[in-house]
Structure formats: structure tokens, C-alpha cells
Amino acid sequence: MQKVLSFGLAKELLAHRHAALAEYDFQVVSVSSKKGALDLVRREVFAAVIVGHQVPADMRNEVASVAKALHGSRVIYLYRGSIANAELADAVLNIDGPVELLAETVGMFIKHFDEKSVAAANRAS
Secondary structure: OOEEEEEOOOHHHHHHHHHHHHOOOOEEEEEOOHHHHHHHHHHOOOOEEEEOOOOOHHHHHHHHHHHHHHHOOEEEEEEOOOOOOOOOOOEEEEOOOOHHHHHHHHHHHHHHHHHHHHHHHHHHO
16 A cells, blocks of 8 residues: 655645545554654655645655655645645645545656556556
């Protein structure tokens, strides 16, 4: 099962997002600091990385660029109101949107990640 990293600064929202995604049977790892997020994406492979709406642009872009460069992770930025500097995101979703949309997007990214991994393994053999 592919893992999902949930990175956010608001611990209560992070815990809620973790519980909601776990109900969809995703293997979720949650972290509330930039250092923690960067350490995790350098050590582990995540099919999808979700970045909370309160994470400043420089932090979210650094975590996103490392996750994409090392593992080809797909990145979801959450926002409230508006968002700038979201070029690295594969999807941008409103924090107040339905959790089903977030779960559907994560599921689609995991499926794509799995297909990409299988194709790479087939090319290597």
C-alpha cells in the first residue's frame, strides 16, 4: 500500500485530515513541521503529499520540490480563500471542500503512482 504524507501546521486540522483519510484506508503519515516533512520525504516514498493551507509558500514549495525530485510524488495544496505560488502542485483543493474530493484525488494519484512504478519495473527487467 502506498503512503500519503499529510503536512500542516495546524495540529487539530492535521489530526482531523489524518483520521478522515485513514477512514478511506489510506496509509497516512502526518507531520507538523517543515523539518519533519523534509526528513520524511528524504527517507520514505510517498505517492501523494498533502500540504495544508496554513503552510507558507516557501515551506510548501520546498517540501513539494524535494518529494517530486526524489520520488515523483504527486502534490496536493490545500487553500482557503486564494492561493499564490502553487505551480508545483498537481492539484489545488479548497480546505472547506468535501473530504470525499480529497480522498478521490489522493486515490487517483496513488493509482497513477502504482502504474508508473509497474511500468518502470517492466522497463528495468
